[in-house]
Amino acid sequence: MKILGIDPGLRVTGFGVIEKQGARLAYIASGTIRTPDGDLPQRLKSILSGVGEVIGTYRPDCAAIEKVFVNVNPQxxxxxxxxxxxxxxxLVQADLAVAEYTALQVKKAVVGHGKAHKQQVQDMVQRLLSLSGLPGTDAADALGVAICHAHSGDALKALQAFAPALGGKGLRMRGGRLVG
Structure with missing residues (x-):
């Protein structure tokens, strides 16, 4: 399964594509979509078309994107x-299923704790995917989102295996919570 991770940004949007085969994760590609200076609609169009180009090039099976955190500056x-x-x-224009993860969830999945620094995320992404060099921060964050999604699917499947023993027919996510 190919997973596309997205780290959204107005100036720079990171992307990372990995492939999951069993428990093994393999790096496919990563990079950034940079928007030109100018008015907001043109910048948003650049992000939309850039994501479309990445999807057209790498043909992912699903996607994951980082959730926005509330900043001190509302604008x-x-x-x-x-x-x-x-x-x-x-992503949805290409009919991809989209999962969403907070920065805390991504850092926990990649580094092991939610207060990890960007450098720690970069280092762990490099190790987990056996990269020869350190990825850029935006690409590393996007790869981290993809890694988080790869691991989250495993956890959900493991929990679903226990559902019949607990009297449930299966488990699924609803509103960010696991329900039977």
């Missing part, structure tokens, strides 16, 4: 939310 938070929305539109 920055709104702009980041619009960039994230443009990226999500590109």
């Amino acid at each position: 920055s938070t709104l702009l980041l939310g619009q960039a994230r929305g443009a990226a999500i539109c590109g």
Whole structure:
């Protein structure tokens, strides 16, 4: 299964593509989508078309994107939310299932604790994917989102195996919570 991870940003949106085969993760590609200076609609269009190009090139099976955190500057938070929305539109336009993870969830999945620094995320992404060099911060964050999604699917499947013993027919996610 190929997983596309997205780290949204108005100036720079990171992307990372990995392949999951059993418990093994393999690096496919990563990079950034940079928007030109200018008005907001053109920048959002760049993100939308850039995500479409990445999907067309690497043909992922599913996607995961980082959730926006609330910033001290409300204007920055709104702009980041619009960039994230443009990226999500590109993903769903290609009929990809989209999972969403907070930065805390991504850091826990990649580094082991939610207060990890960007350098720690970069180092662990490099190790987990056996990369010859350190990925850029935006690409590393996007690869981290993809890794988080790869591991989250395993955890859900493991929990579903126990559902019949607990009297449930199966488990699924609803509103970010596991329900039977």
